[in-house]
Each structure stands twice: as structure tokens, then as C-alpha cells.
Amino acid sequence: MLKILQKIMAVGTVTEAWDAGEAPERFRGRVAPAGGSCAACGACVAACPVGAIEADGDTVTVNQRACIFCGRCVERCERGLLTQTGDYKLAELGGQLLGEAVRAEIARTLGRSLHIRHLDVGSCNACDFELNQLLSPVYDLQQYGVDFVASPRHADLLMVTGVVTRNLTQALLMTYEATPSPRLVMAVGACAASGRTFGADNYAVRGGADALVPVDVYVPGCPPRPQALLYGILLALGRIEQA
């Protein structure tokens, strides 16, 4: 017992402000087209393993929801026109949260106390590991009045990770049904947000979360770092503004 107390004293408080853990130099965040003249060669489009890049003449756009942040497009653009920024605050609102009135209502009812049910519908486990890290003392999710619960019946928000597999379709639909309204759905990571990580024509995969249930928040990343998840949660609750 004494040793336990000593350890607690020695470690002290390790909890950080939600976005204090800055992205290191090598972190691969949002891909941004830098200025300059594009040769319209299509190298970036061909390089992208998930079809996240669309080129219209010399204008390149990146679908953040699908991007797995591999950096191949940046590496393979011969003119060096793409850069990978350290930006990870990429969460986007959708569904019910697009309406101002509903958003305000959700902020009012759930803003101070949100219960989350996690649902793995076909993830590689890295997104799930990051959700677990939110409970570590470094992030201490509970300090925001937010916590994970054991049953969908107690949940306000479903955090969905992974591409929806054929074998988990029923679990997703039943869990969604079991969650009382008003309910929110967050698609966590490229898999749930786009469903493209394992190819477009795949007998075992149905697509992203929104192929089956309405999604209210998309959090890009592969996986999204814990700060990106917190950004998504706080944004959905109206506790912070869009970065």
C-alpha cells in the first residue's frame, strides 16, 4: 500500500490541456496543395491508395475523410506541389449537426455530459487503441463530463471505428437501434469515415459507417491521434469552434 501511495505521489498530475501534445515534425497530417503550376500529370491521383485525390485540370483536391495520411502523393508529385502539414484538427460536422438549431439543442442537452458507446465494425484496432488512450490520465476524458459506457442503451453517441464488414452489419444496425434518441454517430478514422481503406470492390466490406447509418461527425486520421478525437468530440458538443 505504501509503495502504491509513493508511486501516486511521485508521478503527480500528468493530465494535459486537450491539444497540448503538439504534433512532432514528422507527423503526417492534412495534405495541402501548395501554390505553383501543376503539370496535370495525375501522379498524385495514381499514387493514392484510397482514391482520395481528385484532379480537375490543374486543381487538386484531397478528400480528408478517405485519406490515410500515407504521404505517397506528396512524395510522388514531381514538382513538389503538395505538402503534408501538421494539421490534425480535421473533424467535420455532418448529419443532424449541420443544422444550427439542432446543434444548439444538442450543445444544451448533451454539452456537459456525454455518454459514448464504442463500436468496432471492422477496424484494424489502431483507432480502438486511441479511444482507449483517451481514458489514460494524460487525456482524462472524464474531466470533460464525457465517458464510455458499457451499453448502447446508456449512450448518447456511438463512436464507430473500421470499415463496416459484412459480418458486423447486423451488430451495427442493432446497436444503432438500441441507442435512445436523440443519438449522435461519429465515424472515427478513414475506415469508418470513407470505407475505402480495403478497396472499393470487396466482398467482405459494405463501406463507411454512413453507408448504413446517418453520421453526424467525421474524424479523419489513420488513426486520428487522441487530440484529433478530442477535437471532434468537443466540436460536436459545441464546446469549441471549428479550427
Place this chain on the structure above:
Amino acid sequence: MMIKTFVVKAENLRAAANACASRSRHGLLAMFACDERISTGSYAIYCLFDGRKPDGLVTVKGLVPAEGPLEFPSLTPVIPAAAWYEREIFDMFGIKPTDHPELRPLVLHENWPSGLHPLRKDFDPAREVPEADKPFPMLHAHGEGVFEVPVGPIHAGIIEPGHFRFSQAGETILRLDAKLFFTHRGIEKAVEGLTPDEAFPMVERICGVCSVSHALSFSQALEGLTGTSIPERAKWIRVLTAELERLYNHVGDIGNLSAGMGFQVAVSNGARLKESLLRLNEAVTGNRYLRGMVVPGGVAMDVTGKLCREIGAALERFEPDFASLVGLMRENDAFLNRVDTTGIVPFAAARDLGVVGPAARASGVDWDMRRDKPYGGYGELDFAVPVRHSGDVAARLWVRVDEVPQTVRLIRQALERLGAAGPELAAAVPPAPAWGAGAGWSESARGANLHWLMMDDDNRIWRYFVRSASYPNWPALTVAAPGNIIPDFPLINKSFELCYACLDR
């Protein structure tokens, strides 16, 4: 890498495989089918065994002619480790292992129509597959007062999906059966027809927390097949990255085990230490799960002198912190009471099921691919392989605890070697020889991940088979659980650290 192949007729497969198994030290390593109708007019059933040479494998290949009958004698009655592989072959190819003691679906669930086999070459991945509602038989125990407890696929915590069926007499578990492969993402089919470069991001995403190990096994299979030798610098950066992966996994798993019994101080400290390691990973590779570093031919990024010093300093801080966390467990009688003699896997069961990694080493199976089938730079490095014999939750825990200082040693040695290595990071990988097959392996935090690759005549993937560490380890859980009480199940389960994403693919 040397693969010695014996080709036999399907009807002789059992005898040939059994002869190999009795001569090999570790029994059957993997078993899968391949649609080779285009070249030989047959399907092939491959059985992989350990070879005599450290880098060698022995393969028995049974030919099943396409015109039928599509069957072969099941190996399971003589080699229990074959049970799941054969069920998977029946699901994915429709080739029947005759006399299999419990031939029921494994990968494809009740929603999948009978008679469709997705890994056959004539199965078009773009086709619509109608919904089915077949029965999915599960195993039970019978007797007066015996009842069943179904759990999952969705669990109470943040964990991966699996469905467990406990047959109970009161608190005591009599039998455990499971329905798995919920996160089956069809990865082996999805990479077919792609070049290795195109396939690689999916390989890295088979599993998030064994990402490096899968990247390594795939790369080594391809490098062996194409005769590519990787630069010295890449060799040490690979060891460094692979050991960083083991480190954060072991530390997280050690802390997490305490969650199964509500020992919160250990859980929190484990999570805090793991967080510091994940941040180190992000600084070194740009990704907290170390993605983007290992690539076929070498590595994608250098580990600069500055990063080397950062890693060295992080290890200095880590060691005493970790030691005091372990101290809290070692001296806590309530904790020890729960883990000692709980969930035992006897040596013979571990050996017969082909269990790997810490789970095997905790039951006295002294086997580690890094030492016994060395790859990359491991043959040149100095490290010990801790082994325990009690086969219980405690043994699996202490094996991990004892491996941590060895991993720290390996990282330090890799950093040292890096200092003297030239600047080159990756070698070009030439196209693979047409219809060549190769294997690659690496020892992840959960045990050996074995990959097998066959390339077509256009440098595209024809067949890719991934035998993850959790594949042979899962059945060991059904040995460990019976006789224990249900409240100990989470503890037993966690002590294996089975990974469903790896298993399900």
C-alpha cells in the same frame, strides 16, 4: 530463404504432411489453398513446416484437380493444429477436408450463401452477394444444470468484436466456443492483382498494433523472392522500429491486465507509460503506430542522430518508471492471487496447437523467430529469450515483463549500429519472378506473423496468405478457460492479448 517443396496428390496429403510434422520441431506452421487452375489445372493445398536450416521452410503441396472431387483427407485427426486452417479452406475455396471432426464455417458467417467461395479466381469481387440466413452451429456442453452464457460480439469495453459461448455449471466454465472473424475485411482477396507497392498500405493495416511486424513479414517475403538485400542502415532501423512496437504493446498489455481486476493504479501508470512510448513512435516515424517506416527494400525515413539521442533519453526515463510499475504488481498479494494458477495452458497443448509468442514461451515452448529463424539484423544482436513453465496468466504476464529489458537492450544495440551504418535507406526491388512463391516472418509482440506470397507473371499478387500470431493462439484460450470461473475470464483473455484484426484479416 529456402523453401523445399514436396508435391503430392491430394489423397496422399495427410500421410506426407504427417511425416513432415513428426520430423519438424514445431509442427504445422500454416496451411492454406491457392487457385492454380490457370497453370496446373488444379487447386493446391499448401502445408508449411519449419525446415532444418534457420532460414528454411518445408512445404508439402497437395494437388486437387479442378475437375474434382474437390477434397483431400483432413489432417486434423493427426495434426490438431490443422483444424482452423481446414475450415477456412472449406469456406474460402469450397475444397472439403474429408473426415474433419468438426467441419463448420469459420470465416464466412450465416449471412453468406452456400456454394460461393471468394478466394477462387472466378469469384468476381465486384459482384453482389445476396444475404443468406444459414444456421451457424456452435459447440455446447450437456448435462443437468448446465447452462449457456452468450457474450458479444459487442462487448462492454473498448475491445474488438468476437462472440463467446460459455457452457457453465454454476460459476465454472465447462466449455468455451467462439464465433470469430467479425472484422474479416477480405484483405487477401483485396490485394490480388495489385503490385506490391499498391498493396502495401493494406498490408500495414491488417493490424494497427502489429503494423510493423506485418510490414516486415510481407517485405521479407518479397525481398526473398526477388533477391533484394536491404542496406545496412535499413536493417538497424527495422530492428529499432520492430522493437519499439513490441515495447509499447508489452507495456500497454502489462498495465491493462490489471484492468481485469480493478487495480487502477497499475492501469493508469501503464496507460501513461504507453502514451509516452506512442509519442516517441510519432516523433520517429510520424505515426503513433509506426506506420510508414518499413517499406519493401528497406525503410522510408532515416533515424537521425538527434532522434537517436531522443530515443536514448526516453529509454533512460522509461526504465526506472517501468520497474516501479512492475514492483507494484510483484508485491501485491491480491494481484498475485488472481493471476497465479489461473487459465493454464499445459506445455503439451501449447506444442500441439502450435501456439506462438509470449503465450507459448509462458508454457515452456522455447521458441522465438528472432533467435531461431533470424531475419534482418537479429542474428547479429545479443538478447535473451525469457521462458516460463507454469502456463498460467502469471507466466504470460512475467514473460512480457522479462522481455521488456531485452527489448530495451535490442533498441540500444540498434542505435549503436546505426551510428556506424552508411546513409543508404532502401534498395530497389526488382520485379518478382513469374509464379514465384516466397515466405516471410517476424516475431511481433504477440508471436510470429508468417506471410506467404505468390506473384503472377506481371509482378502482381496472385495469392497472399497471412498467418497471424493470434491464429494458432486463439484455440489455446479454449484450453485455458475451462475449469476457471467466469469472472476470471477477462483476465485469462487479456493475458493472451489476442488480436482480432490480425486474425480476421
